[in-house]
Amino acid sequence: MRVLVCTCNNKIKLPDFDLGPDINLEMHTDLCKRKAAISPDEKVVIAGCSPSLMEGLFPDVNAEFVNLHEHIVLMGHSMDKAKDLIAAAVEKMKALTPIKRKVFKIENKNALIIGGGIAGIEVASRLSENGLNATLIEKAPFLGGTVAKLDRLYPEGTPYSHTLMPQIGKLISGKNINLFFNTEVKEIKGSVGSYKIILQTHSRGVIECTNCGKCTEVCPIEINDEGKKRKAIYYVPTFPDKYAIDWKNCTKCGECLKVCEGKIELENKISEKEITAGAVVVATGLNYYDACNVEEYGYGRYPGVMTTLEFERAVTSEELKPEKVVIVYCVGSRDSKHLPYCSKICCFLGLKEAKLITDRLPQTQVYVAAMDMRSSGTFEYLYNKLRERGVTFIKGKPSEILQRNGKLVVRSEDLYTNELLEIEADAVVLSTGFTPDKETFEKLGIKLNGDFPILFENSSLGNTDLPRGIFTAGSATFPAAVRDTLIDARKAAFSVLSLLKQDKIETLQPVARVDEDLCSVCRMCIGTCAYNAISIVDDKIKINEELCMGCGVCTITCPSYASQLETFNPEAFSRQIKSLVKEGDILALLCRWSAYNATDKAAYDKFSYPENVKIIRVPCSGAVDPSHVMDALDKGAKGVLIGGCYPDACHYAKGNFRAKAREQVLKMNLESMGFDKNVVRLEWIGKDEANKFVEIVKEMNK
Numbered sequence: 001m002r003v004l005v006c007t008c009n010n011k012i013k014l015p016d017f018d019l020g021p022d023i024n025l026e027m028h029t030d031l032c033k034r035k036a037a038i039s040p041d042e043k044v045v046i047a048g049c050s051p052s053l054m055e056g057l058f059p060d061v062n063a064e065f066v067n068l069h070e071h072i073v074l075m076g077h078s079m080d081k082a083k084d085l086i087a088a089a090v091e092k093m094k095a096l097t098p099i100k101r102k103v104f105k106i107e108n109k110n111a112l113i114i115g116g117g118i119a120g121i122e123v124a125s126r127l128s129e130n131g132l133n134a135t136l137i138e139k140a141p142f143l144g145g146t147v148a149k150l151d152r153l154y155p156e157g158t159p160y161s162h163t164l165m166p167q168i169g170k171l172i173s174g175k176n177i178n179l180f181f182n183t184e185v186k187e188i189k190g191s192v193g194s195y196k197i198i199l200q201t202h203s204r205g206v207i208e209c210t211n212c213g214k215c216t217e218v219c220p221i222e223i224n225d226e227g228k229k230r231k232a233i234y235y236v237p238t239f240p241d242k243y244a245i246d247w248k249n250c251t252k253c254g255e256c257l258k259v260c261e262g263k264i265e266l267e268n269k270i271s272e273k274e275i276t277a278g279a280v281v282v283a284t285g286l287n288y289y290d291a292c293n294v295e296e297y298g299y300g301r302y303p304g305v306m307t308t309l310e311f312e313r314a315v316t317s318e319e320l321k322p323e324k325v326v327i328v329y330c331v332g333s334r335d336s337k338h339l340p341y342c343s344k345i346c347c348f349l350g351l352k353e354a355k356l357i358t359d360r361l362p363q364t365q366v367y368v369a370a371m372d373m374r375s376s377g378t379f380e381y382l383y384n385k386l387r388e389r390g391v392t393f394i395k396g397k398p399s400e401i402l403q404r405n406g407k408l409v410v411r412s413e414d415l416y417t418n419e420l421l422e423i424e425a426d427a428v429v430l431s432t433g434f435t436p437d438k439e440t441f442e443k444l445g446i447k448l449n450g451d452f453p454i455l456f457e458n459s460s461l462g463n464t465d466l467p468r469g470i471f472t473a474g475s476a477t478f479p480a481a482v483r484d485t486l487i488d489a490r491k492a493a494f495s496v497l498s499l500l501k502q503d504k505i506e507t508l509q510p511v512a513r514v515d516e517d518l519c520s521v522c523r524m525c526i527g528t529c530a531y532n533a534i535s536i537v538d539d540k541i542k543i544n545e546e547l548c549m550g551c552g553v554c555t556i557t558c559p560s561y562a563s564q565l566e567t568f569n570p571e572a573f574s575r576q577i578k579s580l581v582k583e584g585d586i587l588a589l590l591c592r593w594s595a596y597n598a599t600d601k602a603a604y605d606k607f608s609y610p611e612n613v614k615i616i617r618v619p620c621s622g623a624v625d626p627s628h629v630m631d632a633l634d635k636g637a638k639g640v641l642i643g644g645c646y647p648d649a650c651h652y653a654k655g656n657f658r659a660k661a662r663e664q665v666l667k668m669n670l671e672s673m674g675f676d677k678n679v680v681r682l683e684w685i686g687k688d689e690a691n692k693f694v695e696i697v698k699e700m701n702k
């Protein structure tokens with residue numbers, strides 16, 4: 001085994017030390033600039049800067065990383081501790097077998113794009129321009145998604161069609177593009193490079209169409225389509241140039257058949273088709289958060305309380321001409337009862353609607369009630385412009401909206417003036433947060449981290465995620481303005497091109513492996529996997545290498561230790577702990593995605609923690625076995641800290657919940673063995689929470 005120590009231009013002065021037979025210690029001055037050659041098959045320990053940096057420099061090696069720079073040099077800790085960390089890493093590596101190289105063949109060069117909004121259109125066009133076959137499916141009968149429902153795009157204020165229609169023109173004139181409308185994914189099987197997808201399509205209802213519009217005139221069913229009235233047979237001026245029946249609202253009265261005989265069929269036929277693809281792009285856009293959930297605002301009960309989209313469509317179709325409007329920000333956003341996150345684009349949308357109404361109806365009095373205004377870039381100009389126009393900005397979140405004498409009344413405090421206000425209005429516009437299309441992600445087996453698949457974003461080719469060949473684009477990733485959506489779509493198209501131009505991809509990503517001789521097929525591991533990577537094949541437990549994300553959660557559940565994670569098997573981890581921990585130490589077992597990063601930040605922010613705090617990076621807090629905690633306590637540790645991601649932010653969906661469940665049992669066992677149960681702590685520590693980490697370990701050290 002080789003041990004590569006970077007002296008960081010002689011800042012690290014390790015004394016000579018012997019790591020035992022067959023261990024070659026190599027000193028390098030700057031591994032970050034002069035990379036050492038390492039064969040993928042050899043086992044190495046790399047000691048230097050934080051693994052956050054070193055892992056990027058050495059992505060395809062069988063290595064255990066030791067953080068000398070952030071944990072020793074910047075902390076002012078001793079070189080003896082550095083030697084201990086290196087020796088413990090060597091002990092761990094001795095008990096590991098090298099990670100098996102995985103090879104995924106890219107057999108199919110076609111791409112499936114789910115979603116015919118602006119992101120999906122851009123991805124399909126870019127792929128077609130670069131010679132790939134693209135199949136684009138859209139669940140509605142027309143292209144355009146949310147953008148086709150808008151009036152104008154801000155801050156420029158150009159009509160939506162100026163951006164969307166050239167995109168559509170490019171798409172429909174592109175080569176090798178198949179378009180399917182009224183279509184969704186029913187089932188997807190296979191893996192990167194060779195997916196088989198069953199598409200389910202509802203018929204359009206209109207077979208031949210000259211766009212005369214007579215069917216719409218006679219249709220008796222009128223619908224409020226997000227603020228704009230339309231009929232149950234309708235047309236959206238994007239693509240295709242053909243009317244369609246809205247099956248949810250059509251009563252099959254047959255009036256349209258009378259004016260267009262033989263060209264309309266009132267039967268919603270469902271057909272299925274199997275297609276193949278090497279990569280999939282999810283461009284399903286966003287959904288407006290259901291404002292009915294925010295009961296105090298009366299959405300759905302009081303006419304005149306509407307969403308930004310409904311307001312925009314009602315004003316531009318001249319169905320609404322209000323004299324007084326209140327625009328309420330953060331409806332359902334940044335609220336633990338609804339959406340805990342900021343949806344990023346709703347502040348812009350609120351400003352946009354204020355601009356729209358003051359453009360069209362300058363006499364309308366407009367109020368904006370917002371706790372904060374997050375108007376980045378050119379939107380700041382819009383904000384200033386609206387102030388000049390006399391729009392009143394109130395600092396506060398309305399407590400409720402009532403109906404009184406036929407008017408809406410918005411109750412709010414104004415923190416600028418410290419007044420309690422009651423504003424009467426004809427219309428109240430709720431700027432809601434956004435949610436993703438969870439159904440599509442579920443069908444594809446993609447776990448949402450919190451509410452959006454943020455960490456999944458274009459991850460297939462990264463070195464920290466497995467190569468599933470499924471990408472996200474635009475607001476399916478996280479709510480984005482049109483300009484940012486297009487940039488993101490181009491990135492997704494580039495990722496697909498990079499993947500499909502290869503005939504195979506190889507990775508050393510660690511996965512769980514099952515020892516068939518030890519496995520009793522008890523099936524306990526199956527339910528623990530958040531990625532459905534474990535199944536039974538021929539009466540044996542099988543781990544799907546492509547789906548396994550390497551969290552290690554299943555390995556801790558296995559009563560026979562039959563399932564083990566490459567790079568993190570129980571024996572190796574136990575050896576590392578036993579080698580490292582000394583009497584009176586605090587052992588910190590920290591999730592690589594969250595708490596571990598807080599220790600790097602502690603170093604940069606010049607915090608300090610005691611020398612006896614020894615840190616080991618783990619794949620997930622849910623991968624820590626109680627037996628490893630006992631190893632540390634047996635060696636005399638004063639305390640063991642397990643640091644994981646916050647509940648809704650676990651990188652592996654719910655590994656931290658597994659850790660929490662295990663903590664309870666562990667504490668009970670500790671008490672029954674005569675230990676103080678508080679010697680073990682499980683804490684949620686965000687990657688920026690250096691202060692929290694330092695305070696916890698100092699407290700544990702008292």
Ligand code: SF4
Nearest residue numbers: 209210212213215260
């Ligand atoms: S479906 Fe028939 S009636 Fe309706 S627009 Fe098309 S041609 Fe005209």
Ligand code: SF4
Nearest residue numbers: 519520522523525558
């Ligand atoms: S938990 Fe362990 S023993 Fe049980 S089925 Fe899974 S790998 Fe086999």
